[in-house]
Amino acid sequence: MKLEIHSQPDLFTELAPEWNKLVERSTANQIFNTWEWQSTWWQAYQPGDLWVITCRTDADQLIGLAPWFIGTTEDQKRFVATIGCKEVTDYLDLIVDADHVDAVLDQFAGFLAENHDRFDEIQLCNISEHSISHSNFPSALEKHGFTTELEPEDVCPVVELPESWSDYLAMLDKKQRHELRRKFRRAHGENSGIDWYIVGQDDDIEEAMQQFLELMASSDPDKARFLSDPQNVTFFKSIAAVMQQCGWLHLCFLTVEGERAAAYFNFDYNQQILVYNSGLNPESHGHLSPGIVLLAFIIQHAIETKHRVFDFLQGNETYKYHMGGKDIAVLNLNARYTGN
Structure with a gap:
């Protein structure tokens, strides 16, 4: 050697x-x-x-x-x-x-x-x-x-994804399963105005990332401080463009009557969805729990597309465990x- x-x-x-x-x-x-x-x-x-x-x-x-x-x-x-x-x-x-x-x-x-x-x-x-x-x-x-x-x-709280959405729901704590079903029913209601989408490889990534960064900054003061550093903004924009070119970007938005209410900046790699960061407009549509609803849509889609793992990445935020995460040190x- x-x-x-x-x-x-x-x-x-x-x-x-x-x-x-x-x-x-x-x-x-x-x-x-x-x-x-x-x-x-x-x-x-x-x-x-x-x-x-x-x-x-x-x-x-x-x-x-x-x-x-x-x-x-x-x-x-x-x-x-x-x-x-x-x-x-x-x-x-x-x-x-x-x-x-x-x-x-x-x-x-x-x-x-x-x-x-x-x-x-x-x-x-x-x-x-x-x-x-x-x-x-x-x-x-x-x-x-x-x-x-x-x-x-x-x-890093991680979910080993099962074969079906119903199997996933069965993995959750009874209370969390009930809450998620309730929020999902509301989201699927005729008058909810809720929709979601994944940014595609041919979409304008500069515009999409600007929209994401605005939601990210508005969601949390610590995130706003993080984004006040130009190096971090440069990196986020650069890595999103590179990941899009590779087909590894999984940038998702939830809209309510056409208005972007929540977003997840994820990666799709090696049959895993990696939840890298998130954004939310806390002053808009809070009664619909847009962040959790979008997360549920993403998990359901990951199961349907035969992904093996849903990795929330670093951080022990409570919602990750409510959604079934188990810690990896x-x-x-x-x-x-x-x-x-």
Whole structure:
């Protein structure tokens, strides 16, 4: 096996033909690990120096990718982190061919030990409890002289989707099932004026995202503050356009008598619907519960289109559990080189 350091922005162009093929063969086939997400995120934020490590077989097949950068804290400590870390990305991982996990992780850990003078700490964020960065990488690092610590970051409530809508309703708590049916009946009433739609690949994504961002900002003061940062707005608009081109965008709006009342900015990837963010006009049509009704429409559609998983992504908001979410832990891996 051979390792190579990539530290210039053209690495994204250079690795583009191989990146997603490795993601698909890896243990980390998540949209946040794709070339599209990682390159778009880096273009928007660029918080340090690129330090992407590739691992290849002697036959030059790409079997491992550590998409890292080296950042600097306010007190001038240097740290290794994953591209995408951390506020706008929900899962991150090392991208390793499923047939070569232990060997590649050993190579990456050995590389970090040999280059420990380049950084003070490793800070890998947004690691799913099911990832190799949780189950395998800490022991590989410890073998090469690091002390490691896993700490909780957040949770992602997830629904394993059943075969039918009626089966989904049966999964819910009795009270929540009754409430959802009541809201659905109201939404389907003759005079409700409710409709919903998914933005298509040929639709004007700039206009759709402007409409979404307005709803997002109006729904919550914290979201409004988040969108006051131009970098975040740039990233949201850029990633939406890229996802639309790939066929991975699942941007949904609910209208009441033609007026947009709620929206969900989701992704559709690998038979999963990923609920990335939402928007709502809290002063309009509140009696119809437009956010929950739209969410129900989306879940029903996901079941009908044979999706396997409905992932609410990070955050433990109550409504996610009312809709059937079960927690997947998200962790951070911190490590320091001691040489022992």
